[in-house]
Structure formats: C-alpha cells, structure tokens
Amino acid sequence: MRVDRPARVAIIGSGNVTHLYLTGTAMFPSVELAACADLDPERARALAAKGGFRASTVDEILVDPTIDVVLVLTPPAAHAPVSMAAIAAGKQVYTEKPLATSRADAQRVLEAAAEAGVRVGAAPDTFLGGGLQTARALIDEGRIGTPLVATAAVSYTGPERWHLDPRIFYGPGGGPVLDVGPYYVTALVNLLGPVQAVAAVGRGRGSERLVATGPLAGTTVTAEVPTTVIGTLTFESGVIGSLFASFDTAGSRAPHFEIHGTAGSLSIGDPNRFDGEVRFRAIGSETWEDVPLRFPSDVERGIGLADMVDAIRSDRAHRASGELAYHVLDVLLALEEATTTGRTETIASRVERPAPLEAGVTSSRRGS
Ligand SMILES: NC(=O)c1ccc[n+]([C@@H]2O[C@H](COP(=O)([O-])OP(=O)(O)OC[C@H]3O[C@@H](n4cnc5c(N)ncnc54)[C@H](O)[C@@H]3O)[C@@H](O)[C@H]2O)c1
Numbered sequence: 001m002r003v004d005r006p007a008r009v010a011i012i013g014s015g016n017v018t019h020l021y022l023t024g025t026a027m028f029p030s031v032e033l034a035a036c037a038d039l040d041p042e043r044a045r046a047l048a049a050k051g052g053f054r055a056s057t058v059d060e061i062l063v064d065p066t067i068d069v070v071l072v073l074t075p076p077a078a079h080a081p082v083s084m085a086a087i088a089a090g091k092q093v094y095t096e097k098p099l100a101t102s103r104a105d106a107q108r109v110l111e112a113a114a115e116a117g118v119r120v121g122a123a124p125d126t127f128l129g130g131g132l133q134t135a136r137a138l139i140d141e142g143r144i145g146t147p148l149v150a151t152a153a154v155s156y157t158g159p160e161r162w163h164l165d166p167r168i169f170y171g172p173g174g175g176p177v178l179d180v181g182p183y184y185v186t187a188l189v190n191l192l193g194p195v196q197a198v199a200a201v202g203r204g205r206g207s208e209r210l211v212a213t214g215p216l217a218g219t220t221v222t223a224e225v226p227t228t229v230i231g232t233l234t235f236e237s238g239v240i241g242s243l244f245a246s247f248d249t250a251g252s253r254a255p256h257f258e259i260h261g262t263a264g265s266l267s268i269g270d271p272n273r274f275d276g277e278v279r280f281r282a283i284g285s286e287t288w289e290d291v292p293l294r295f296p297s298d299v300e301r302g303i304g305l306a307d308m309v310d311a312i313r314s315d316r317a318h319r320a321s322g323e324l325a326y327h328v329l330d331v332l333l334a335l336e337e338a339t340t341t342g343r344t345e346t347i348a349s350r351v352e353r354p355a356p357l358e359a360g361v362t363s364s365r366r367g368s
Pocket of ligand 1: 073165179
C-alpha cells in the first residue's frame with residue numbers, strides 16, 4: 001500500500017449500510033473511497049453519485065491496481081466469496097460482520113490472506129468507540145476489581161419492520177445471534193478476553209416473519225435460525241456471562257451491557273453504538289457515577305478500517321482483526337448450536353484482547 005496518498009478503498013455491496021461508511025470513513029484522511037460495485041448496477045450508480053466516487057463492477061475493482069482495500073458490504077452469505085476473490089487479487093480486505101457464515105469459510109479466508117500476505121479486518125468496530133474504550137480503560141486500571149460477571153442483552157421486533165430485504169436477517173449469518181450478537185460478543189471479548197464455553201436455549205427456528213415495508217411488504221420470511229437465544233458464556237479468565245439476543249420483543253428496558261467485579265459494577269451503553277454512556281458504582285455505594293468518556297464517541301463505522309490502514313503502514317496488529325472476528329463467529333455459532341444440542345459447547349478458537357485504543361488512530365481524524 002502506497003504511503004504517499006490515502007488508502008484507496010472500493011466498496012463491494014452498495015446497499016443499506018453504506019451510508020454509515022460514507023460518514024464514518026470521511027472522518028479519516030488516511031482512507032479514500034474510490035469506487036463501488038454491486039450485483040445491481042443501479043445501486044452502485046446511486047451510491048457512487050451520493051459518495052462522489054466511481055461506479056464500477058466487481059471484476060473491474062479486482063483488476064484495478066490503484067485499489068488497495070476491498071470493503072465488503074454485501075449480505076453475510078457473500079462475505080467469504082467476495083473476500084476470497086479480493087484476497088486472490090492481492091487486495092487488503094475489510095468486511096462487515098459476520099466474517100463468514102461458517103467456521104470453514106472463515107478459516108479459508110484467514111488462511112488465504114495469510115498466504116497472500118494481506119490483512120483481513122472485520123466489523124464490528126463499535127468496540128473502538130468512546131464508551132467501550134473508556135470501559136476497557138477502567139477495567140484495565142482495576143476500577144471494578146477482578147471482573148466476575150457480565151450481562152448482555154439486545155432485543156427488538158426484528159429487521160422485517162424496516163429493512164427492504166429482511167430475508168438476509170433470517171438465513172445463515174442472520175438471526176439476532178449472528179446479526180447483532182457480534183457487537184455484544186466482540187465488546188465482551190475486548191473487555192474480558194476469550195470465551196471458553198457456551199450453553200444456550202433458543203426458539204423461533206422455522207417461524208414466519210411478516211415483512212412490513214419495501215417491495216416484499218405483506219409477504220413472510222421463514223426463519224432458518226433461532227429468533228431468540230438465551231445463552232451463557234464462560235470466559236477463559238473465569239468470568240461468567242449471559243447473552244440474551246432476540247427479535248421477538250416489542251422492545252425492552254433491560255440494561256444492554258453490565259460488567260460486575262469484586263470492587264464495583266460498570267453499566268455500559270449499547271455496544272451497537274460508539275457513544276454508549278459509562279456508569280460506575282462501587283460496592284457499598286448507593287449511587288451510580290457518570291464516567292466522562294476518555295475517547296471520541298462521534299466516530300462511525302469505518303474506524304476499524306482506518307485502524308487497519310494505519311496498522312499496515314506502521315507494521316502493527318490491527319484491532320478489528322479477522323482473528324478477533326473468527327473467535328466471535330466461533331462463539332456465536334456455538335451458541336446457536338447449543339440451542340439444538342442442549343450441551344455445553346467448548347470453544348476451540350482463542351484470541352488475545354486487541355490493544356486498547358491510544359491517541360493514534362483517533363487523533364488522525366479530520367478536525368482532531
Ligand atoms: N443495514 C444496516 O444498518 C447494517 C448495520 C450494520 C451492519 N450491516 C451489515 O452490512 C452488510 C450489508 O447489509 P445491508 O443492510 O447493507 O444489506 P443490503 O441488502 O441493503 O445491501 C447489500 C448489497 O450487496 C449486494 N450484493 C450481494 N451480493 C453481492 C456480490 N456477490 N457482489 C456484489 N454485490 C453484492 C446486493 O445487491 C445489495 O445491494 C451485512 O453484512 C449486514 O450484517 C448492516
């Protein structure tokens with residue numbers, strides 16, 4: 001990757017999530033969106049017009065020597081094949097979550113990248129936001145003592161309420177566990193280290209979901225994955241945790257994310273956001289204290305990509321890495337599997353916690 005100009009990034013998959021990447025990457029002068037493609041050329045044209053870059057085709061992007069990074073924003077089932085094609089073309093890859101829809105595909109992507117000498121980065125990167133990085137700093141400083149227990153919960157009615165093609169949310173790689181679980185499990189691993197074992201109960205596989213909007217409105221989608229999973233996680237450190245992930249509620253007031261330790265508790269905002277609030281309560285105290293965020297929370301999706309570009313240039317490990325995404329996928333698939341086996345599933349993969357954020361990547365933001 002040339003160092004005398006921004007990394008040139010081409011988007012493959014020009015759908016719903018791209019608007020977040022347009023604003024998110026615009027914060028980082030080290031990243032330049034240069035082109036986009038889609039199976040539907042009209043979508044690519046519309047995104048190109050909005051973003052001020054070139055509409056292209058997947059094949060053109062892959063052979064274009066001026067493109068450094070392929071940003072994979074297709075539905076989950078295409079993440080692995082598109083990533084593999086990009087790696088074969090010698091591109092660095094950053095993909096939306098999940099890394100792939102199976103362990104075997106995810107492994108193939110990581111092995112191919114290692115062989116080709118290119119990096120794989122993967123969403124989510126919300127753990128690099130001000131809220132979760134402040135929580136990480138507090139835990140590392142010992143503010144809550146030794147972490148003991150974690151709870152994570154996400155629930156809502158389901159994406160068939162708002163997405164134009166909610167079928168992708170109910171096939172492999174979808175469902176609340178694979179779709180929103182990555183934010184929660186990535187945040188947990190970043191704070192507490194790798195997961196060793198999981199157990200779970202679930203419901204909703206085979207259920208029909210009524211689409212509320214878009215061209216498919218009025219039709220139903222059959223869920224191939226559980227629509228609610230209630231899981232337990234045992235971390236290598238001995239911490240135990242729970243994950244409640246559901247598309248079967250009208251809403252919920254359950255706290256999104258809490259970590260409890262020997263000296264106190266942290267209440268943390270939604271790990272699907274960059275700006276979650278952080279509150280601390282010491283054992284014995286009657287009140288929660290608002291903790292000022294120590295890192296910027298006005299970042300967006302794209303900070304993980306900018307960190308990867310910076311990491312390539314400075315020859316260090318990037319934080320939203322393929323290895324982290326693989327471990328998270330391994331945990332999430334095991335949670336789904338545990339709903340049918342009824343067993344405690346051992347997690348074969350492990351990963352070190354990514355380095356905490358320093359001034360580095362966020363101080364390179366525009367306007368910083
Ligand atoms: N929608 C969101 O708010 C949101 C938020 C966070 C993450 N994500 C993730 O982003 C990814 C994309 O989600 P979305 O909501 O933008 O989906 P989408 O269906 O709106 O867009 C995906 C686009 O990819 C195109 N596509 C599919 N296969 C392709 C291929 N092989 N080559 C080129 N283009 C291809 C489709 O034609 C479509 O235009 C998913 O992994 C999802 O989990 C979405």
